Amino acid sequence: MIKLTEVQKQYTEKVKIGPLNIEIPKAGFTSLIGPNGAGKSTTLMMIGRLLSIDEGQIAVAHMDIGSSKSKDLAKIITILRQENHFVTRLSVRQLVGFGRFPYSDGRLTLEDEAIISKYIDFLDLTELENRYLDELSGGQRQRAYVAMVLCQETEYVLLDEPLNNLDIARSVQMMEHLRAAAKEFGRTIVTVMHDINFAAKYSDRICAMKDGQIAAYGTVEEIMDPEILTSIFETKIEVIEGPYGPIAIY
Amino acid sequence: MSTMPYSTKQEHIAMPSEKHESNRSAKAFRTKKDARRYWIILISLIALGLTASYGLLVYNNPVPVSSPSFIPVVMRRVDALIAMLIAAVCHSLATVSFQSVTNNRIITPSLLGFEALYSVIQTGTIFFFGAGALINFVGIGSYLFQVVLMVCMSLILYGWLLSGKYGDLQLMLLVGIIIGTGLSSVSTFMRKLLAPSEFDLLQARLLGSVNNADSSYFPIVIPIILVIAILLFFFARKLNVLSLGRDVATTFGMNYQASIIYILVLVAVLMSISTSLIGPLTFYGFLVATLSYQAAPTYDHRYIFPMALALAFGILTSAYFLMYHVFDSQAVVSVIIELFGGIIFLIVVLRKRSL
Amino acid sequence: MRKHAIAGAGQDAQLHYSKQSKIWTKSFILAIFVVSILAVISLFTGVYDIRGQEDGWEMFFITRVPRTIALILTGAAMAMAGLVMQLITQNRFVEPTTTGTIEWAGLGLLLVYLLVPAPSLVLRMSGAILFSFIGTMIFFLFLRRVRLRSSLIVPIIGLMLGAVISSVSTFLGLFFQMSQVVENWFVGSFTSVQVGRYEYLWIIVIVTILIFIYANKLTLAGLGEDISTSLGVNYNGLILLANALIAVAVGVVAAVIGNLPFLGLIVPNIVSLFRGDDLRTNLPWVCVIGMGTIMVSDIISRTIIMPFEVPVSLILGTMGAVVFIVILLRQRKTRRVS
Numbered sequence: 013m014i015k016l017t018e019v020q021k022q023y024t025e026k027v028k029i030g031p032l033n034i035e036i037p038k039a040g041f042t043s044l045i046g047p048n049g050a051g052k053s054t055t056l057m058m059i060g061r062l063l064s065i066d067e068g069q070i071a072v073a074h075m076d077i078g079s080s081k082s083k084d085l086a087k088i089i090t091i092l093r094q095e096n097h098f099v100t101r102l103s104v105r106q107l108v109g110f111g112r113f114p115y116s117d118g119r120l121t122l123e124d125e126a127i128i129s130k131y132i133d134f135l136d137l138t139e140l141e142n143r144y145l146d147e148l149s150g151g152q153r154q155r156a157y158v159a160m161v162l163c164q165e166t167e168y169v170l171l172d173e174p175l176n177n178l179d180i181a182r183s184v185q186m187m188e189h190l191r192a193a194a195k196e197f198g199r200t201i202v203t204v205m206h207d208i209n210f211a212a213k214y215s216d217r218i219c220a221m222k223d224g225q226i227a228a229y230g231t232v233e234e235i236m237d238p239e240i241l242t243s244i245f246e247t248k249i250e251v252i253e254g255p256y257g258p259i260a261i262y
Numbered sequence: 263m264s265t266m267p268y269s270t271k272q273e274h275i276a277m278p279s280e281k282h283e284s285n286r287s288a289k290a291f292r293t294k295k296d297a298r299r300y301w302i303i304l305i306s307l308i309a310l311g312l313t314a315s316y317g318l319l320v321y322n323n324p325v326p327v328s329s330p331s332f333i334p335v336v337m338r339r340v341d342a343l344i345a346m347l348i349a350a351v352c353h354s355l356a357t358v359s360f361q362s363v364t365n366n367r368i369i370t371p372s373l374l375g376f377e378a379l380y381s382v383i384q385t386g387t388i389f390f391f392g393a394g395a396l397i398n399f400v401g402i403g404s405y406l407f408q409v410v411l412m413v414c415m416s417l418i419l420y421g422w423l424l425s426g427k428y429g430d431l432q433l434m435l436l437v438g439i440i441i442g443t444g445l446s447s448v449s450t451f452m453r454k455l456l457a458p459s460e461f462d463l464l465q466a467r468l469l470g471s472v473n474n475a476d477s478s479y480f481p482i483v484i485p486i487i488l489v490i491a492i493l494l495f496f497f498a499r500k501l502n503v504l505s506l507g508r509d510v511a512t513t514f515g516m517n518y519q520a521s522i523i524y525i526l527v528l529v530a531v532l533m534s535i536s537t538s539l540i541g542p543l544t545f546y547g548f549l550v551a552t553l554s555y556q557a558a559p560t561y562d563h564r565y566i567f568p569m570a571l572a573l574a575f576g577i578l579t580s581a582y583f584l585m586y587h588v589f590d591s592q593a594v595v596s597v598i599i600e601l602f603g604g605i606i607f608l609i610v611v612l613r614k615r616s617l
Numbered sequence: 618m619r620k621h622a623i624a625g626a627g628q629d630a631q632l633h634y635s636k637q638s639k640i641w642t643k644s645f646i647l648a649i650f651v652v653s654i655l656a657v658i659s660l661f662t663g664v665y666d667i668r669g670q671e672d673g674w675e676m677f678f679i680t681r682v683p684r685t686i687a688l689i690l691t692g693a694a695m696a697m698a699g700l701v702m703q704l705i706t707q708n709r710f711v712e713p714t715t716t717g718t719i720e721w722a723g724l725g726l727l728l729v730y731l732l733v734p735a736p737s738l739v740l741r742m743s744g745a746i747l748f749s750f751i752g753t754m755i756f757f758l759f760l761r762r763v764r765l766r767s768s769l770i771v772p773i774i775g776l777m778l779g780a781v782i783s784s785v786s787t788f789l790g791l792f793f794q795m796s797q798v799v800e801n802w803f804v805g806s807f808t809s810v811q812v813g814r815y816e817y818l819w820i821i822v823i824v825t826i827l828i829f830i831y832a833n834k835l836t837l838a839g840l841g842e843d844i845s846t847s848l849g850v851n852y853n854g855l856i857l858l859a860n861a862l863i864a865v866a867v868g869v870v871a872a873v874i875g876n877l878p879f880l881g882l883i884v885p886n887i888v889s890l891f892r893g894d895d896l897r898t899n900l901p902w903v904c905v906i907g908m909g910t911i912m913v914s915d916i917i918s919r920t921i922i923m924p925f926e927v928p929v930s931l932i933l934g935t936m937g938a939v940v941f942i943v944i945l946l947r948q949r950k951t952r953r954v955s
Contacts, residue, residue: 062509086515093509097766099367100505100561109288110503113514118499120288129286142292164514369773373780432769433949436710437942439776443714443878444938450804451931455922544780601788604781611774612755614763 013038014059014168014202019068021058029054029224031068036202036217038073038167041194043211044204045235046221047245052204053094053172055221059202060091060170072168086114090161091170098145104156105141108132111163131163135189150177155186162193169193171203175210183207187214208249208260212236220244236260290562300565303557307572314579315343322587344484345475345540346582350550350574351487352536355494356529357547358554358570362505362563363525364431367555368611370548374419374435375442376533377542379412381449384467389452393460396467405479405538412534413527420526424519431522468541472582475540483535490528497525498563505561543596545603550574552606648905655912659685662919680811687807687815688915689908691874694821694866696907697828699881700900702753704832705859706760707839708771709948710941712881713749713867715772717779719878721752722871723799724786730798731789738872742817746868752782753860761842769945805875805930807915818873824866825904827858832900835859876930877911879937884910886944 013035020030029051036042044052057063059070061077070077072089090111102110108131112124120128132141135155145153154177161169174190175183191214194201205211211218211232218235220228228240235241236258241249249262291297319339325331353372360371388396419441423434453461494501503511504521512518536543554570577599585595660681699712713719725748729736736744756775765771790799828835837845838855845852870877884907888899911929914936918929 060513062512081515082512082517083515086513090513091509092513096507096510098506099361099365100502101559102561103288103292105286105288106290106292106561110506110510110514113503118502125287128288141286144292161513366770369777373777430769430949432767432773433945436769436773437945439773440938440941440945443776444935447878447931447934447938451927451935454804454927454931455925544784597784597788597791600784604784607777607781611778612759612762 013071013073014200015069015071016055016059017069017071019055019058019070020066021054021063022066027224032226034219034226034229036200036219038200039194039198040200040216041191041214042200042202042217042219043215044202044219044221045206045208045211045244046227050221051224052221056091056170056172056202056204057093060089061085062091062093083114086164086166088166089168089170090164090166092157092161092172092174094172094176096157101144101146103142103144104137104148104159105132107145107156108137108141108159108163111160111165114164127165128163131159134162134193135159151179151182154178154182155189158186158189162197162199165197166199168200168202171201173204173206175205175207183210190214208236208241212258212260213256232257290560290565292559296559300558300560300569304569304572307557307569307576311572311576311579314576314583315346317583317587318343318579321583341475341477341480342472342582343579344477344480345472346578347575348475348483348487349472349536349540349543349546350578351491351571352532353543353547354550354554354570354574355491355567356532356536357551358563358566359494359501359525360529361551362501363522364435365505365507366435367552368548368607368614369435370545370551371529371533372542372544372547373442374416374438374530374533375445376412376416376530376537377544378442378445378449379415380408380537380542381468382445382452383408383411385449385452385456385464388456388460388464393463396460396463402479402482405476406482408538409531409534412538413530416530416534417527420523424523424526472540472578479539483539486531487535490532494525494528495564495567498567501525501563502561505563541596543600545600545607546574546578546596547603549599549603549606550577552610645902645905648902648909652905652909652912655909655916656685656689659688659912659916662916678812683812683815684807684810684915685912687810687818687874688912690818690821691870691877692880692908692911693825693904694818694870694907695877695880695911696884696903697825697881697900698863698866700885700903701828701835701859701863702881703885704835705839705856706757706771708768709886710769710772710882710945711775712879712885713863714776714779714878715882716753716756716775717782718749718753718756718863718867719871719876720779720782720786722746722749722868723876724748724752724782724789725868726872727786727789727795727798730795731793738814738817742869742872745871746864749867749871750860750864752778753863757856757860801875804928805870805877805933806918806926806928807874808926808928810874815873817869820869821866824862827862829900831855831858875928878930878934879941880907880911880933883937883940883944887940890944890947 015036016032016034018030019032020028022028032055044056046052054063058065059072059077061082065078072085075085075088077085105128108128109120109124111131112120112128116124132138135158137152137155137159140148140152140156145156148156154174158171158174161171171190174186178186187210190201190203193199203211205215212235215232217230218228218232219226220235220240222244227244228235236251238249238251241251241260245262247262249260251258251260253259291300319336325335356371361367361369384396416438419434419438423430423437453464456464500516500521503514503516504518504525506514508518511521550570550573554566554573557573558566558569560566581595581599585598660677695713698718702711702713702716703709722745725744725746726741728748729741729744733740756778759774760771786799787796790796834850834855837848837850838852838859842852845855885899885903888902888906892899892902911933914932915929918932919926921927921932
């Protein structure tokens with residue numbers, strides 16, 4: 013369970029996030045949606061301890077983010093940001109191998125290698141595993157990053173816009189993978205999503221944010237409501253029932 | 263690079279992955295070929311360094327081997343050689359670690375104002391206390407004083423700009439460089455007021471050269487460098503993760519801020535020792551680091567460090583050997599290395615796509 | 618991030634158009650008045666007793682007047698060169714020192730000395746201008762190609778670049794026994810300015826006028842190639858023009874005076890501290906404050922160790938570094954981490 017209690021972050025006098033109060037239960041797929049600048053990525057980064065918070069508390073699996081040891085947290089929660097840029101030249105397998113660092117401190121055992129292989133195969137990267145990252149397409153690279161964070165085998169996985177740079181086919185593929193990871197490995201996945209319909213199709217829960225606040229939080233059916241969506245995005249949005257669940261029309 | 267549709271791919275992965283299972287590994291080198299190439303280059307570089315050192319020690323010795331003064335001549339040359347080794351260790355390890363923790367392969371720790379501070383100390387001594395003081399400003403005490411002063415300055419800089427809410431690496435770098443420029447203005451200012459004889463004395467101290475190195479410092483300098491080198495080698499696996507950047511390193515459970523400051527302090531000590539022993543060298547470290555990334559195709563610092571070291575020593579000794587015995591010119595070695603490093607810098611910068 | 622650095626410089630250009638007519642505000646007239654007083658002080662500062670000696674007034678017109686004019690012109694030139702660079706790169710920390718332009722000019726000077734024995738001032742100037750142009754071009758090309766993660770990277774690269782170029786100069790200087798030229802060039806000073814040695818600085822007036830004329834378009838160029846082209850501006854032409862203006866200003870100053878670090882950085886930044894970020898309407902202010910800053914520095918350099926004087930570049934280098942750091946620290950509080 014991820015629990016935020018009265019979390020606040022002040023950027024400037026005008027830009028402020030929070031106070032946020034939310035509980036994201038264990039297992040399953042939760043999406044954060046909302047207009048640009050609503051604070052989705054910031055919230056995700058605060059949970060992932062990449063940004064400090066000014067006030068309040070964040071607990072992941074009953075461990076306080078602020079006071080727990082970073083090393084212990086690395087076995088419980090992981091986060092992947094939207095933009096990743098490395099100065100070192102890494103092959104896919106080496107990158108994914110870094111995911112084992114919290115356990116191995118850089119000394120990979122045979123067991124680690126097996127786990128690395130497992131996630132490389134899981135994300136269809138087997139053929140590419142010895143390619144350098146800069147030799148891959150944007151979509152392949154994105155899969156490699158996801159493989160890296162999954163390889164960390166943490167209970168909680170946070171992803172900031174995992175569909176960035178992906179076309180429709182790749183996006184569907186990625187979401188299938190993530191949902192499978194949530195199901196097969198019992199992970200708790202929290203993503204920031206741009207596309208409401210993708211969020212609706214694959215999530216268990218949706219959290220909508222606006223102006224640094226949580227505007228709505230609930231199951232897909234609860235949030236995919238024309239009134240709620242219209243007020244969050246300040247655009248006329250209707251919801252119809254599609255073959256795979258509710259679809260937002262705007 | 264074409265990617266097959268999701269479903270068709272699924273079936274045919276299973277087989278090759280079983281077959282290659284034993285070969286699959288995320289080791290430092292991607293392929294066996296890469297690893298072999300690494301070892302060949304490393305061994306040739308070490309051989310080059312040793313040959314050049316041997317040449318520097320005995321080639322063209324004015325006295326015959328049988329003469330009683332043969333040993334003293336060699337001993338003097340040994341001192342210069344040790345100074346080269348110290349420069350090589352300091353600059354190679356410091357630059358590689360610095361570039362990894364700052365996530366930036368086009369900067370060098372030499373720009374952080376160590377040189378400028380060194381020349382302010384030297385110039386200040388002669389400016390405020392006269393030429394006699396500069397001549398007397400030798401010995402272990404004053405040497406340590408300089409090193410401690412430089413390390414303190416960098417500690418203040420890091421502590422001030424890297425910690426806290428607005429901690430920012432780029433900002434720290436820029437402020438460091440600007441402090442360097444400001445300090446060099448101050449020391450030029452003082453130099454303008456010196457008498458010509460004092461100026462000459464100072465000039466000799468400020469130009470980087472292994473012949474400036476005072477061997478009486480070796481007993482304290484060598485252990486310090488050894489300890490730092492060992493610390494850095496032990497930290498190599500963590501450096502691998504730090505070089506992935508703040509976010510990824512934090513995600514993997516590193517205490518990013520503390521680790522960065524730890525490495526930067528070690529870098530500061532190395533740079534201060536080298537600068538105060540053999541004078542400033544701005545682009546030497548950059549040259550060595552850049553070449554070693556080419557020669558060691560891996561992310562792993564356990565392999566990059568030895569390569570950088572071998573390169574640094576090989577370049578320095580062979581440059582001095584060539585200059586002494588082939589071109590018969592002594593003074594310009596460091597300047598030529600600097601020039602070469604500078605040109606490599608230009609090439610690297612112009613080839614970059616993103617920074 | 619780069620766009621962020623100078624918020625709305627371009628977008629607001631039209632909105633602030635009316636403001637331009639209101640240049641002659643009370644505070645601006647006051648600033649001009651203060652600068653005039655500084656000019657008078659500058660005229661009467663010095664060891665030579667103008668009123669006491671017989672040839673006092675003659676000396677006054679041979680050395681003092683040219684010096685003060687030179688100060689006014691170079692102050693304006695360097696400050697404007699910095700402003701133009703900041704306009705077209707949309708980065709606050711760019712100026713001739715932080716792009717290596719000044720070091721290129723020095724290299725050009727040195728090469729002229731190597732190729733021509735005892736070169737004339739025109740030759741030296743051409744060398745400096747040509748190399749500043751090449752150097753600035755290289756830097757801009759680099760900026761256009763590279764995707765930057767932080768606006769602070771730009772001055773870091775520029776300063777490194779400058780260090781490379783000056784190591785080339787040092788090498789050439791040592792190799793051809795010309796270190797003296799390098800050293801002399803590095804310390805810019807107005808000591809040698811007198812009738813017959815500074816007149817080329819008047820070229821700067823032309824540069825200044827051109828900058829005023831093209832200010833609007835240069836602001837547009839700062840928004841990038843795509844936007845400015847779609848607004849009907851010849852982007853590449855403008856960049857070339859801006860480059861030429863910067864190169865002429867820096868080259869002339871380099872040949873006549875020498876290295877004057879940070880002037881182009883601190884003046885526009887100080888002006889925008891109290892006038893806001895509209896770079897274009899700040900132009901006249903940048904000119905005047907540039908003149909004032911260099912005159913103050915020069916007066917300090919002449920009086921701090923009377924009867925000798927220190928090169929003004931050292932005063933600028935020291936004070937400029939302090940101001941630069943203060944500006945950097947001020948802006949980090951408002952910058953959003955993203």
